Amino acid sequence: MNLFASDHKAVARRYLWGGLGFLLLGGLLALIIRWQWAYPGQPVPGLAWAMPESHGAMTPPAYTAVFTMHGLIMIFFAVTPLLFGALGHFVLPLSIGARGLAFPRLSVLGFWLYALGGALVLGSFAVRLGPASAGWTSYPPLSTSVFTPSLGQTLVTVAVLCAAASSFLYGLNFVVTVVRCRAPGMTWGRLTLTVWGLFFASVLNVLFVPVLAAATALLLMDRLLGTQFFIAGAAAVGGGGDPVVYQHLFWLFGHPEVYILILPAWGMVGDFVAFFSRKPAHGYRLTAGAMGVVTALSGLVYAHHLFTSGMSPVLGRTFMVLTLLISLPAEVMYLNWLMTLWRGSVRLTSPMLAALGTMVVFGLGGITGLSLGAVATDVPLHGTLWVVGHFHLTMGAASFLAVFAGLYFWFPKMFGRALHEGLAKAHVVSSAVLFLGVFGGQLAAGYAGQLRRLYDPYQYTYLKHLLPLNQWTSACAFLLGAAQVLFIVNLVWTLSRGRVVGANPWKVGTLEWTCTPSPPPAWNYDPVPVVLRGPHALSQPEVLERLGRDWMGQAESFPEESETEPGQAEGVGGMSTSGGAA
């Protein structure tokens, strides 16, 4: 295996293994947090070697390090790289009929920056005083050397900078690839919704990742060079900075990051709902437009994360209105998905189940988010587990299920073998249900007043009665962890002995399934296909009648006039297919 191969499919596979590895690590850290909340202070099974002085029990510093690293790893090193690095790299050029990405060497550089960041994260576990422990947001002054002097915090901050640089590079690469490298005939109106999602998310990546880079650069200078951008109060020598500036910069990136994660997921849901309902996507243009509106608004809503930071009430109200407004385009998308499902010939394949799971958990996450977008309800809920439950449903569960929807769908194209459907369905359904158990439990605990980030919530009398709820929630989390074994077994078994599949096992018409074998050759297409219609040409009466199947390839033309009934070919050009407008 050439570790420096610049073929987008090879880069995607590298991101896939890296992302899955970090997903496993981040997941194990989550289980440790849940253990602490279910059995506070009791030794974590199997961790005595890591914390011999406490016989494997979590100490407060170890606990803060664990929840910090869980968040950081999941967002920067697992879910984002899986969505963009693995699925995006693999799918995007294939879906638009390109031979590769616009800048292949840039994508190699991006991967190795990500790998360097990952190595620094892993290395941080082995240094004195342990890894980062200032929360995944690295809020100063906690993240300055005054409060977290460990080398681990510095290493992780550099790692985040590496991950950010990697995101910037692939974001830029994706935008330019979509603009410049589409196959002939692949108009904007013929792109798959997945590509639209990846495109808009990449626009957000290139716009807002530099903001994170700026915040992180200033933080690193505070840690390493003694500058005082974010050190204030008694910790500052003279004058002093303001930690709230970091919060503004961080959330100006951090809130769009939610959409960076969910836009590709929405795109996939839009496509899969159409593919597996055997119907054109209802309101294709509206769905793509709604994703565009979300993209445009995403940077304008960030300050709802700062309602409790002493923000001016006028600003607070403005950001509240903008935040609540952003739910409207999301509702448009939901309605379109539901209309696509309505009276469709729905096939509950594993990607479809995962897409439906994404819809459900993101829907619940969105509804619970409304209370955080409004100032009056955000103030009492802000410091509680309600926020944790909400963002885990939107960013965690929805993105996770979308990753697996995409993986189950494109795995046959990636490796030429199909994952076992039974195991895949069991994995998806159990994961979706258990996600609702875990994060529903967090929402309930938050609503009851449990503060987030507490090492031992039960030291407060008013929270003691939440122990059974937290134990049930933790049981769901442990089962959720166990459910992932289904995927690991499926993956290992499939890669060694899985069923070899043909070019188009799902019977859909997009370019990657209809114009190239599984797995595709180095140059993807030979020759490059000429695109004739949109991506959702499903169950069209003309196609059913003339080809005897319910799908038609994006670059497929009808058989010659002489081979069909006279007079029928004329209607083909005007055939209405979703997104088929040039």
Place this chain on the structure above:
Amino acid sequence: MRPSMSMRVPSSEEEGSQRDAETRWLGTVLGLAAWTMFFVSLSFAVGWYRMREPWPPLPISTVLLALPGLPLVFSSAMLHRAARVQPVSPREARRLLRLLGMTLASGAVFVAMQAAWTHLAFWNHHFRIPDDGVPASAFYGLTALHALHVLVVLAGVFFSTVRLKRSAEVGDSLRRLSLGGYFVTAMWLLLFVAVYLP
């Protein structure tokens, strides 16, 4: 329409190469436009502090702080001219090398002047980061971050010069590097307004 005999029809290889060059150009434009957010964010942070309390004058005079702008603008202008030279003859190649040399030299003067001012402020005016809080942090920190960007562009020009000396085609790289030249010049102006002006 058939092309006239005098019109040279580009080969498909040339068309592909031209298309690749246009793609790289677009990538550079988009990348630099997006990276502007980096400096805008830094300026936002400085603006926040300046709104909070009066910004003390820096210990170096504003005129002196403005001076490095001259070599930077000159360097960017030389790079702009270099990007438009077609080294089809030895004379043109020599001219291109001269322009690149001037770009590198004036860029180096800019970096040296910035280094001299920060050195002066630190040693001669006791403008120390811990004692002088955010203004000192912004002065040293943002100057250094900007200088790093200038050095990246200069490194690119240096490698292009080396490649040119080895008779490699560098026109495309120089056109994109000239965008980098405009970018660091514009960002220096932003830095000047945000940090150096009292």
